[in-house]
Amino acid sequence: MSKIYVVGIGPGEYEQMTMRAANALKSCDVIVGYTVYVDLVKEHFAEKEFLTTPMRKEVDRCELAFEEAAKGKTVAMICSGDAGVYGMSGLMLEIGQRYPQIEVEVIPGVTAATGGAAVLGAPLIHDFALISLSDLMTPWEKIEKRLLCASEADFVICLYNPSSKKRHDYLQKACDLMMQHKSPDTVCGTVQSIGREGEHMEVMTLKELREKQVDMFTTVFIGNSQTKNIGGRMVTPRGYQY
């Protein structure tokens, strides 16, 4: 039976990949992925065959992976972060229905939420909600509802895709919605280029975050009512008495 590994390679630098992910990449014949992610791993697996497709060609990329596997090759489809968090594992399993003879194994990785949290300190120690601000495939009303409900219940919130050229004011809109329930002084953090060259973190308040321009390589964290700024790091207490 042919096999496809859907592999989360982690935030970027090679060391942040799990050993299981690296072993899957070593054992495969072909590595398929979005051009940018393939470039991140290429030097470590130079002897492999690489196939890439551009952004927004996700369906083509999955079909390419299944076609290669159908030839009898072992294939690894790589995703940044975790393959199962806004990644390709879902679409691979959906399209995989057409290829019942090909086994799909998902290999988890460190997603931007936990990778970025480690850079900031410990913002995600308690219950949190992960929300993508991209309305490419999700109606904005649904995103709005999730921002409001998560804020009302005092979740820590982590935002993926906080900005793009077309959506330059979405983070500001999101901050306004969250401030319906969260204090403007809520401790927040941003991490840019997690685990890559130029990694950069900042801790600020929610009202300061509202005025900030972030790029599409930034992950944004909004604390709960207990989150603190401890010496420039963002820390959400679990509740231990010390």
Added chain:
Amino acid sequence: MSKIYVVGIGPGEYEQMTMRAANALKSCDVIVGYTVYVDLVKEHFAEKEFLTTPMRKEVDRCELAFEEAAKGKTVAMICSGDAGVYGMSGLMLEIGQRYPQIEVEVIPGVTAATGGAAVLGAPLIHDFALISLSDLMTPWEKIEKRLLCASEADFVICLYNPSSKKRHDYLQKACDLMMQHKSPDTVCGTVQSIGREGEHMEVMTLKELREKQVDMFTTVFIGNSQTKNIGGRMVTPRGYQY
């Protein structure tokens, strides 16, 4: 300057650790942790000094780590999964205020949410909320509010600590709350002992989940309104047309 690494070792099996985490463990003098987690890594780092404290002695464990570092040793404090998701990185940074001369570096790992998701298929592909059902340090009313708000906003929900001896009916209570907004036919999944001996997954409906007894080593996933059972795997679509 003395240094403490707070290291997420992933779900359990050695291979699921990141290379960065393994390198930190290789480079340290002492490994500190909860007995069960220390046993998971011991054979791979046999030459190290190990110090353990039992469950519920988290503050003692952190202080032990700082005391060892204050002696000039490089210390690794290990946590299962990710150190920043219901892990020790928060408490370490809180207690670290008393030890300004000791640097704390957090190293992320694969948490049970993403590790378990990979076993089930792809339940966390879209916006999700992570909620612990443990009311040891969080009032039950707050947990209830989070379950209701997350369900109302159609988040995929992942539950940590779904059960214990004293809390045998908490998952049932949580299911009843979620069913105020989610259909009883919502696709759900459970994963027991992720990445360890006896790993076991099941996919079912929310009304079936309500009748299930799970143990404290189980992570529970409740889909959103779009989540599907594809050949026994739990898959949340991102929204791609294929």
